Every structure is written in C-alpha cells, then in structure tokens.
Amino acid sequence: MFRKLVSVDEAERILAENLKPKPLGKEPVPLSEACNRxxxxxxxxxxxxxxxxxxxxxGYAVRAADTFGAEEDHPIALKLVGRISVGRMPKVxxxxxxxxxxVTGAPVPDGADATVMVExxxxxxxxxxxxxxxxxGENVMKAGSDIRKGEVVLKRGLVLSAFExxxxxxxxxxxxxxxxxxxxxxxxxGAEIVEPGKPLAEGKIFDINAHALSAAVVQCGADPLNMGIxxxxxxxxxxxxxxxxxxxxxxxxxxxxxxxxxxxxxxxLDTLGKPGxxxxxxxxxxxxxxxxxxxxxxxxxxxxxxxxxxxxxxHLFVRPLLLRIAGRRGHFPLKLKAVTSQRLFPSRGRxxxxxxxxxxxxxxxxxxxxxxxxxxxxxxTLAKADGFIVIHESQQFVDKEQVVEVELFKPEVYYSLAx
Amino acid sequence: MFRKLVSVDEAERILAENLKPKPLGKEPVPLSEACNRxxxxxxxxxxxxxxxxxxxxxGYAVRAADTFGAEEDHPIALKLVGRISVGRMPKVxxxxxxxxxxVTGAPVPDGADATVMVExxxxxxxxxxxxxxxxxGENVMKAGSDIRKGEVVLKRGLVLSAFExxxxxxxxxxxxxxxxxxxxxxxxxGAEIVEPGKPLAEGKIFDINAHALSAAVVQCGADPLNMGIxxxxxxxxxxxxxxxxxxxxxxxxxxxxxxxxxxxxxxxLDTLGKPGxxxxxxxxxxxxxxxxxxxxxxxxxxxxxxxxxxxxxxHLFVRPLLLRIAGRRGHFPLKLKAVTSQRLFPSRGRxxxxxxxxxxxxxxxxxxxxxxxxxxxxxxTLAKADGFIVIHESQQFVDKEQVVEVELFKPEVYYSLAx
Numbered sequence: 001m002f003r004k005l006v007s008v009d010e011a012e013r014i015l016a017e018n019l020k021p022k023p024l025g026k027e028p029v030p031l032s033e034a035c036n037r038x039x040x041x042x043x044x045x046x047x048x049x050x051x052x053x054x055x056x057x058x059g060y061a062v063r064a065a066d067t068f069g070a071e072e073d074h075p076i077a078l079k080l081v082g083r084i085s086v087g088r089m090p091k092v093x094x095x096x097x098x099x100x101x102x103v104t105g106a107p108v109p110d111g112a113d114a115t116v117m118v119e120x121x122x123x124x125x126x127x128x129x130x131x132x133x134x135x136x137g138e139n140v141m142k143a144g145s146d147i148r149k150g151e152v153v154l155k156r157g158l159v160l161s162a163f164e165x166x167x168x169x170x171x172x173x174x175x176x177x178x179x180x181x182x183x184x185x186x187x188x189x190g191a192e193i194v195e196p197g198k199p200l201a202e203g204k205i206f207d208i209n210a211h212a213l214s215a216a217v218v219q220c221g222a223d224p225l226n227m228g229i230x231x232x233x234x235x236x237x238x239x240x241x242x243x244x245x246x247x248x249x250x251x252x253x254x255x256x257x258x259x260x261x262x263x264x265x266x267x268x269l270d271t272l273g274k275p276g277x278x279x280x281x282x283x284x285x286x287x288x289x290x291x292x293x294x295x296x297x298x299x300x301x302x303x304x305x306x307x308x309x310x311x312x313x314x315h316l317f318v319r320p321l322l323l324r325i326a327g328r329r330g331h332f333p334l335k336l337k338a339v340t341s342q343r344l345f346p347s348r349g350r351x352x353x354x355x356x357x358x359x360x361x362x363x364x365x366x367x368x369x370x371x372x373x374x375x376x377x378x379x380x381t382l383a384k385a386d387g388f389i390v391i392h393e394s395q396q397f398v399d400k401e402q403v404v405e406v407e408l409f410k411p412e413v414y415y416s417l418a419x
Numbered sequence: 420m421f422r423k424l425v426s427v428d429e430a431e432r433i434l435a436e437n438l439k440p441k442p443l444g445k446e447p448v449p450l451s452e453a454c455n456r457x458x459x460x461x462x463x464x465x466x467x468x469x470x471x472x473x474x475x476x477x478g479y480a481v482r483a484a485d486t487f488g489a490e491e492d493h494p495i496a497l498k499l500v501g502r503i504s505v506g507r508m509p510k511v512x513x514x515x516x517x518x519x520x521x522v523t524g525a526p527v528p529d530g531a532d533a534t535v536m537v538e539x540x541x542x543x544x545x546x547x548x549x550x551x552x553x554x555x556g557e558n559v560m561k562a563g564s565d566i567r568k569g570e571v572v573l574k575r576g577l578v579l580s581a582f583e584x585x586x587x588x589x590x591x592x593x594x595x596x597x598x599x600x601x602x603x604x605x606x607x608x609g610a611e612i613v614e615p616g617k618p619l620a621e622g623k624i625f626d627i628n629a630h631a632l633s634a635a636v637v638q639c640g641a642d643p644l645n646m647g648i649x650x651x652x653x654x655x656x657x658x659x660x661x662x663x664x665x666x667x668x669x670x671x672x673x674x675x676x677x678x679x680x681x682x683x684x685x686x687x688l689d690t691l692g693k694p695g696x697x698x699x700x701x702x703x704x705x706x707x708x709x710x711x712x713x714x715x716x717x718x719x720x721x722x723x724x725x726x727x728x729x730x731x732x733x734h735l736f737v738r739p740l741l742l743r744i745a746g747r748r749g750h751f752p753l754k755l756k757a758v759t760s761q762r763l764f765p766s767r768g769r770x771x772x773x774x775x776x777x778x779x780x781x782x783x784x785x786x787x788x789x790x791x792x793x794x795x796x797x798x799x800t801l802a803k804a805d806g807f808i809v810i811h812e813s814q815q816f817v818d819k820e821q822v823v824e825v826e827l828f829k830p831e832v833y834y835s836l837a838x
Contacts, residue, residue, distance in 0.1 A: 197593025203509075216581035360756030
C-alpha cells in the first residue's frame, strides 16, 4: 500500500463525493436540556397567543364607543360593574355605559373592546370618570394577535438559545424535538502512550489526543466516546475499529499512521467494508499522514499522532462534517484580521497552515506570531494555538507585517481580542 | 414603598458598590467533563516534556562528531548496534563509530546526541553509510525542551478547550481544578401562569420566563435551579425566596413586580436580610420595574414579567455578574455593525434598548429592523430577537440608515452573518 498524497482541494472533493453528511434523526428532550441543541422540526403553535384578549395596561375595560367625546374637563361617567384580575376568566360583562376595573395581562371581559389607562380616569364610588377617549382595540392585545394557532413559530435547524426556549414554553411545549447528537468514537494508538493519571514508565509519554479530540468533539455539539489507548497491533486495532464502527457514527483514531514503520490502521480499514480508504495522505503541512476511510457509510478519520496537527486536521476536515451531522447549517469559522510578526514560508507543494498566537499591541493592532511546531514544542504549540494562517500552494510566502486573515480555534480568542 | 427610578449608570454604580462578584472556589473534574469550564489554578507541570530525549525523525541515532565530513559521494560508515522502537528505554549504547536504528518519537539512546534522517543513509548488512553530517542535537528533542518540570503551562482563568485539555493530558493530569459553577435559583410568579405541558385553564398563559432564564443561565456557564411557578402571595413568595437563598448563589425572579397592583417581592426581600433592595426601578426601556436586592451577600434580581424585557435585563445586569462569579475574565459582548431600517426614537428620559432582527441584504449590508415589543408581540419578539441597539438618554433619535453597533444575544447570529 503506497501513500499517494492528494491536494487539500482534492481531499475535500473526495470527501464530498463519498460522504453526504446529514442529521441522524430526532429525539425529544425536556426544555431544561434543550439549550444549544438543534431544532429538528418546524415548530407549529397548537394555540393562539395570547389565548384570550388581554389588557396591556392597568385601567378600565370599556366599550370604546362609550368614551367618544370624553375630554379632560368633560369626563364621561361609566358604571363600575366589577374587577378583573389575572389568571381567571371574568364573570362580568361590560354593557353600554359600564366599565370593569382591569390589570395588565388580565382577560378583557365580554362586551369590552378597549381599555382606558388608569391615568386618564378618576373614580367616585361605583362611578368611573373617563377623561380621554380610546379607540376600538386600544390597549388590548387580541387573542391570536401575537401567534396564530397553526403558525410556524420556529424553523428547523435553529440552535436553541434562551429566546427560542422562551418561544417553546410560550406555546406550552415541555419537550422539543432536536437532532440526535452524532456519536464519535475516539482512540489513540501507539506503543509509547500511557493514560494520563497512570504511572509513566520510562520511555513512555502521556496520551494527549484521545482527550483533546474528545473535547473538540464536544465543542462541535457531538457526543464523544473516548475508547482510550489501543495497542498498535493488528488484532487490537481491528477489534477496536469494529467496536467503534458498531457504537459510533464517526470514528477518529490518531497516531499509528506513519509513526514509525507500522501502518496498520489503513490496512485494517480496507478489510472492514467498502469503499475503505478514500484519502491516504494529504499534501498539507502539518498533517500529511491524514487518512480517511468510509466503512459501510461511516467515516473514519486517522489523524496524525502530533497533537497540534491532529487538532488542526480535525478542525479542517472533521469539524465541518460533525456540524452538518449535528444539523447545524454552516461551518461557522470565526476569523480575525491580524498582521504577521515575521515572513512565513510554505512547505513546498503543500498547503501550509501556520499556527499562530495573537496579541494586541499597544497601538491596537493584532499581531499573529507563529508558534513552534514540529515534534519539538508540541505542548507549547497547544498552549499557544489561537488560530492559523493559510498559505496556499501557489504562494511564495506571506510577508512580514502583511495583513492576513486568522481563522480561530477558540471563540474565547475572538471575545478577548475583538470584543 | 415608593419606586424611585435610577438611571442605568446609577444602577450599575449601585450594583458595583454592593456586589463584588468573585469565583466561589474550585472543584476537581475529570478531563472528560472539563471542556468549557474555567481553570481555577495556575497549572504547573510535574514532569519534563518530553520526559526523555526523543528522535524527531526516522533514521539512525549517532554521535554527531562521527558524521562530520560525510558527503554524498563519501559516506561515513558506522556499525549498527541495535534497533530502538517507541515506548521502551533503549538497552543499546551508541559509542564512537556506531549507530542505532531509531524511529520517530523513540528515546535517543545513551551516547547518541543526534539522529541522521534515513533519507541520508544507506544500509549494508550491519553497516550504516551516512551521506550527510548532522550537528549536535540535530533531529533530537531534548528532555524538558518543550516544558520544563515546575513550569506554569496554563494560567488560571482560561476557558478550557480541546487545546488546553491536550496540555493537561500531556502532563499526566486525569483531573483538573476548575471554578465551581454559580448555582442560580429561578422562579416565576403570577396568578395567570401555568407550567408548559400542563393543561391551560381559561384565562391562563404558559410560563415562559423560568425556562428562558434557565437557558440564559446555562449560556453563562452557570447552573440553573428552576423552581418553576410560585403563587403571587406573600407567604409562598417568602418561602420560595428563603429556599432559593439557601440553595443558590444568585436568585432570579420574574413577574410579580408591577404586574398589577401587587408588589410583594421587594417588600419580602427587605425583610430577609441586609441591605435588602438596592435598586427599585430603573430608567430604562424596556425593563423599568427591575428590582435588585442583596440579602446577606447574595444578589436577587426581580425581572419584569414580559419575557423579552426579562431576557434583556438579564443580558445587561445578570450575565456580567454570573460570568465573573464563574471566573470568566470579561463580559465578552459580541457586536456587529448594521444599518437601521427606520428612524428609532428613545423613550424620554430612559435609556432605550431597541431589540432588532438582522438580515443581510443582497448588497451585503446588514440591516437592523426593530421587532415589535410591548405586551403585544411578546413571543414574536423572542423569536426574532437577534440583538439590540442602545439609544442613550441624551440622544434625540437614531436616524434611518444610520450605521449602528448591534450587541448580539446569540453567537449563532454572529457566525451566520459575519462568517
């Protein structure tokens, strides 16, 4: 099996051809768990909002025609026939020449068609003096005037925030149909890695990728299944991949691809189902060993072992796919303009992604400085990675102090720099 | 008890004087639950990273001095003394004139101080021919060169994303100390409201605010305790407030303030602890009836019953406080520039917040159109609320087609319009 690098554009074309990401179906969740989930249906109101005509002010429910001609100095006298409070249907009826005391939000009684604000009235025992006329419907919110029964109030695909959850509560929904979250199985492979928290034998390092990628999956609104470390042996890899494909919708492995002479994962993937490996190496820096397979419809991404590379490739190829399976409408890259701290060179023939750290200088400019990459500085890179600059294959270099667009890894960076 | 409106600036000053929001302390969480939590400590690495010197390439571990003078046509011959793989400390020692086969990431054996890339070598049985010299340390990542034992790798206050979680895994942490999430008790009061999902009696409407505000609390990284609906009677309100103050760090009520003639909540708050009510009405539109109390150090916000007003006041006064208690460094408003669809007038003497919906036109401009407010259109307002424009007390109006800054309620709006 020989690695045949494809360009980033070609890799994207192959992925688009072989993967048609779409939501996995829907499930009901209570409103208390709905925040940040994606609406899976057009929501139709089963009732009028408001369900009955309500007064929008404190005052007196009246027949508007009775108030015509009222003036500051020549009030019209109406007979008080009752008091209406919120939460109960009024028992009184407003007939010609009468009025009922009413508070904001209370149901407007039969016979009344407007409310006079208390400020424009005076009261003498059972007589209400109206000093200003009201027009038909004034200060009344009619039944169904906000939302009509049968009206679509929220559209499929919306990400639910406090506002949409308020709309759902308003129409009486205790639960809401949201898209199922994609389940993503993740494991790391390699003879040298140890689970964090366990003792570290000589010659070993702690596994980073299963944990970092699990968090990256959470950040896409998906559900990670962290399978931990799998030994880099054919039998264990095969067992792990089969289990992952059974339990999850998407599989991510890291390490084990071109880390040393072993290269088991792609070989195993080709035996598990069709079409098998569809991308076997990308002309990209970092992330060249990236392998993508499709096994009976499920995507399997084998990412590089280098943590910063694995997270970059996740961001470029896995995240857009997960967002679409999660039912989100777009890719949503957060970008900022910045000036480069130094001249940056691409890797020849490969699209190059330069991980940068961003700082706002005293002059107000945002400066993008490359962070150390390579095996050296792997952890420092993670700690300082705010985003990246893309250098296309055809570009000679990006000059020092050039204005560039930086795509961000974390929204926090945007908030702290652009806010 | 008389309502004395204070300006928005004055309200903010009073809040700042009476409330000194700070994190509540820390708690350990496993890495799998750490995403989006806030780091409560400076994290110090307990080990060198890498823990041992590693080769950054596939090739041969050598003594650099042995390779000096090697040329394409005049290779230097070294004796192969072993093969080093990842995950184990090498048993071989590289002495003068010898080399050991090594793979990327494997420990560099004693005696060796550089690695020659396999591309610059040839092999004949047990002899390695080196065609290019390497310098001291070349292709070797020295122990501690990325992170030194005792070095601070992550700073307190960081929001944990995939990258920071990768750093934590790298230094062997299975758990991490994060700030405790503020607990926020929420209830709605009012005689007319019914829990969504329950049957709706005549004259009643569904409660919106307890659900919408719970979601808003989640969006701040805090932990809502939704107490549901409390009857607008002194005894029930007092019981609910006492329970809320016992169980939570912050209390939010809505409705029951200036909805009709009853105004129980502020009266009860003044009896529960010192200083009691500190803001009793704000010269703001919407949201005038907003009341803030402090009861033995815990803030209690009584928000208007109107859902869009309640969420706006939450955004302006409660959210910044919760973010600070959650340990986040700033307020992080997301803003976009837009042009107004029409002339907008403030409410006289009150700072006015015009809720708008945003649309990108064919010409590429983002247009901000006010959404209906008032009791009428309450739900429509929620469904269309993308953000708001502020009109200051001293402003006459905001003109049609004026460029304004819109503060966003939801990051999704930013992503879909600015992305």
